[in-house]
Amino acid sequence: MSALSITRKWRRLDEPGLEVLHLQPDDDGILALAxxxxxxxxxxxxSYLWQLDRDWRTRRLELHLASPSIETLQIERSHRGWQVNGRPRPDLAACDEIDLSATPFCNTLAMHRLQGSGELTTLYVDLPSLQLLPSRQRYTTLGKNRWRYTDLGIAKGFEADLEVDDENLVVVYEGLFETLP
Structure with missing residues (x-):
């Protein structure tokens, strides 16, 4: 990521919704606030605060949800695996990265991790339920700044084409999200 901060705005295409994301470098990597x-x-x-290392890998994700009650959830990667609200979650040990259902930002993390076509297991966070489940996914490169996402787990069979910028931030997520100017 460049030394400059980045702001991205997305509109949902399937239902009404908006997201504003701010990315900024910090001493240990990248902060994503949205x-x-x-x-x-x-x-x-x-609202979320996503702390990433320099390789775009999750160190910590803090979620604050209002739906209709207010709930918080903290997910952290430690040398012993994933911890949720400070408690070890060995059932999530196979998860490579986090997939937060309400944002296309999580696709960026998978694409940075894979560096090309491949599969990974994500720690899928369903919103607004905050249910956590492992889910398998495939990313296929289709050319410069184009990918195909295929769900092999939670929503098995779902596919969508993604257009991304040079940082692998989603510009268009077929049928679900598009960037606003």
Whole structure:
């Protein structure tokens, strides 16, 4: 990532919703701060702070959810595996990265990790339920700044083409998200 901060705004295409994401470098990697407002079938508000290392790998994700009660969730990668709210979660040991259902930002982490076509297991965070499950995914490169996402787990069979910028931040996620100017 460049030394400059990046702001990205996405609009949902399947239901009403918006996200504003701010990325900024810090001493240990990258901070992602975002606010999501989803006014679809299950309305919720979400803010998150995602701490990444220099290789775009999750160190810690802190979620603040309003739906209709207020809940917080902290997910952290440690040398012993994933911890959720400070407690070890050995059932999530096979997870390579986090997939937060309400944002296309998580696709960026998978694409940086894979560096090309491949598969990985994600720690899928369903919103607004905050249910955590391992889920297998495939990313296939289709050319410069183009990928195909295929879900092999939670939503098995779902596919979508992604257009990304040079940082692998989603510009268009077929049928789900698009960048706003």
């Amino acid at each position: 606010t999501v407002v989803h006014v679809g079938t299950e309305a919720f508000g979400l």
